[in-house]
Every structure is written in C-alpha cells, then in structure tokens.
Amino acid sequence: MCHRSVGLVARILEAQGIPTVSLGVVRSMIDGTPAPRNVFVPFRLGQVLGEPGNVAQQQAVLRAALGAVTRVAEPGGLLELPFRWKRGTYPVPVGMAGQPPPRVDA
Amino acid sequence: MTRWWNQLMSRVFARVPRLSESYGRRSGAVEEVPLPPLAGLATLLSAARVGIVTAGGVHLAQDPPFDMQDPEGDGSLRMIPGDAGAGALRITHDYYDHRAADEDVNCVFPIDRLRELVAAREIGAVAPRHVGLMGHLSGTQLERLLNRGAAEIGNVFAMGGVDLVLTVPG
Numbered sequence: 001m002c003h004r005s006v007g008l009v010a011r012i013l014e015a016q017g018i019p020t021v022s023l024g025v026v027r028s029m030i031d032g033t034p035a036p037r038n039v040f041v042p043f044r045l046g047q048v049l050g051e052p053g054n055v056a057q058q059q060a061v062l063r064a065a066l067g068a069v070t071r072v073a074e075p076g077g078l079l080e081l082p083f084r085w086k087r088g089t090y091p092v093p094v095g096m097a098g099q100p101p102p103r104v105d106a
Numbered sequence: 107m108t109r110w111w112n113q114l115m116s117r118v119f120a121r122v123p124r125l126s127e128s129y130g131r132r133s134g135a136v137e138e139v140p141l142p143p144l145a146g147l148a149t150l151l152s153a154a155r156v157g158i159v160t161a162g163g164v165h166l167a168q169d170p171p172f173d174m175q176d177p178e179g180d181g182s183l184r185m186i187p188g189d190a191g192a193g194a195l196r197i198t199h200d201y202y203d204h205r206a207a208d209e210d211v212n213c214v215f216p217i218d219r220l221r222e223l224v225a226a227r228e229i230g231a232v233a234p235r236h237v238g239l240m241g242h243l244s245g246t247q248l249e250r251l252l253n254r255g256a257a258e259i260g261n262v263f264a265m266g267g268v269d270l271v272l273t274v275p276g
Contacts (some may be wrong), residue, residue: 002161002202002241002275005251008139009159009239010273012256015142018263022273028127033136035273036144045120046162046203048274049219052210062219062272066151066229069270075141095222 002045003029010035021068023048023061034076039065041081050083056090057083109174112200120203139252147270149230154269157233158186159259161241162207162214162276163199166190171198172240181250183258184238192218201242202276214274234266241276 003024010020014036022035025048030038041061043050050057061083068079083090147154163172165184173180179201186195192211197204207213217236223229237259243251263271 004136005239005241005243005248006159006161006273006275008136008248008252009256009259010271011139011142012252013159013260013263013271014145016260016264017145018260018268018271019145019147020271020273024275026123026127026275029275034141036142044123044203044206045116046276047206047213048276049213049216052206052213055219055222058212058216058219059222062216062223063228065272066156066223066270069147069151072144075144093222094228095225 004033007033007035007038010037019069021065021072023065030078034078036075037068037072038076038078039068039081040078041065041083043083043085051086054090055093055096057088059093060088060090109200112174116201117203149269151229151270152227153230155231155233155267156220156229157263157266157268157271158215158217158220158236159239159271159273160215160236160276161239162202162204162274163197163240164195164207164211164215164238165198166194167196168194171196174198174200176247178245178247179243180240181243181247181255183251183255185262186215186217186236186238188217188232188234188236190217199240199242199276204276214276216272216274230269233263233268235262237262
C-alpha cells in the first residue's frame with residue numbers, strides 16, 4: 001500500500017511538471033499501480049535503500065534510482081536494479097566527511 | 107485490529123516477500139489518478155536539487171505522530187527540513203517492519219546519502235524541505251492525500267526550487 005500511495009503522489013507531481021523517480025521492493029504493487037518512473041530493487045520492505053549502516057549499498061541504490069530519471073523513457077516504465085541482498089559488491093562510498101572533494105575535469 | 111497484531115504481521119511480511127507480492131496482486135489497480143506524460147529534467151542531474159517523499163512514516167520527533175488508530179491510515183503530511191539530523195527524526199508506522207530504519211533512517215529516507223552525493227558533486231543540492239507520509243492508506247485517508255496533500259507537496263517542492271523528487275515506500 002505504501003508503494004501505491006507514493007506512486008499516486010508521484011503521478012500528481014509529475015502532472016505538475018516535477019520529474020519523479022519511485023523506488024519499490026514489491027513488484028506486484030508497482031505493476032498494479034505504476035508510478036511515472038519505477039525503480040525495482042530486490043530488497044525488503046523497510047530496507048528499501050539497503051541494510052542499516054551500509055553506506056556503499058545505500059549510495060549505489062540511490063545513485064541508480066536518481067539516474068532512472070533519464071533512463072526510463074515511457075510513463076509507467078520500470079528499471080530493475082541488478083543488486084542482490086547482502087551479496088552485492090558496491091563502489092567505495094563518496095562524499096563522506098574527511099574525504100577530499102572529487103576531482104573535477106575541465 | 108490491535109496495534110501489536112499489525113506490528114507482528116508487518117514483521118512476517120518483511121521476512122516473506124511472497125506474502126507482500128500476493129497482497130499487491132490482490133490490492134488491484136487505482137485508476138482515479140491517470141498516469142501522466144513524463145516531465146523532463148530541466149537541468150543536468152549533477153546540478154539538480156533533489157527532494158524526497160517517504161511513505162515510511164518519518165517525521166520530526168517534535169511533530170505529532172501519524173494516527174495508528176484509524177484503519178484507513180493517516181493521510182496527513184509531515185514536513186522534514188533538509189538539514190534535519192537523523193537524531194531529530196522518528197518513525198510512526200505499524201504496517202511495515204521499521205526496526206532497521208529506526209536504527210538508520212536512510213533505509214527509507216536517504217537524507218544522509220543525498221548529502222554525500224551533493225558533496226561528491228553527483229547531484230546539485232538537497233531540497234530545503236522533504237515530505238513524510240504514512241503510506242498504508244485507503245478510503246477517505248487516501249482521498250485526503252491525493253485530493254489535498256499531493257497539491258501541497260507539489261507547492262512545497264515548487265517553492266523549494268526542486269528539480270527531481272525521489273519517492274520511497276515504507
């Protein structure tokens with residue numbers, strides 16, 4: 001039901017001209033009432049971004065979800081993320097306190 | 107139905123994904139709000155200001171909790187400042203297992219992860235305000251969210267200059 005409620009809100013925001021991406025972990029909910037752009041990740045309810053404290057995993061999911069804004073081309077389209085619960089490997093986290101800022105190429 | 111029963115069932119559903127999938131199939135579709143054409147991102151993602159709508163029952167500790175007594179849920183909104191620390195937030199929601207999110211709110215409201223992507227210059231900025239919902243809604247409470255709340259959410263993000271919104275279920 002959480003999927004449906006936020007998916008419907010996303011439809012209304014999108015109709016107002018605000019682009020949205022909608023994460024989900026229950027495929028049948030997404031298929032029943034799809035949001036404008038849907039991103040499915042095979043994780044658990046309550047741990048949509050990943051495990052607690054797993055910064056690398058959460059960043060990877062967030063990065064992929066936000067990237068769907070340009071990858072989903074049709075209303076109601078779905079992007080399935082390739083991650084696996086507790087068995088995935090993820091890039092080194094970025095933007096943590098104490099890290100130098102990323103190099104910007106001219 | 108008592109709160110402890112709802113909380114118990116939420117833990118069962120979290121552990122057995124097939125139950126959630128079956129529940130989703132039985133829930134059917136909602137046709138009242140049509141699927142609109144996609145709105146284009148007006149800027150590069152690396153410059154975009156990003157907001158979050160979480161249906162995970164997240165709210166400021168000082169704000170009223172969501173109503174857990176109404177079987178149709180609570181269709182009201184909670185505004186979450188973009189600079190809110192995790193320690194200032196609480197979760198009130200009996201219909202999903204939020205023990206992991208109680209430990210790390212980023213599981214359903216990735217505010218720290220957004221800040222890190224800003225620091226790494228992968229996105230432009232964090233929205234000045236985000237929105238917390240209790241997503242387990244039906245009947246009049248779902249209508250309340252869709253007929254009044256959603257427009258308010260749109261105004262909050264429009265006033266905040268938000269380019270892109272991420273929605274997260276509980």
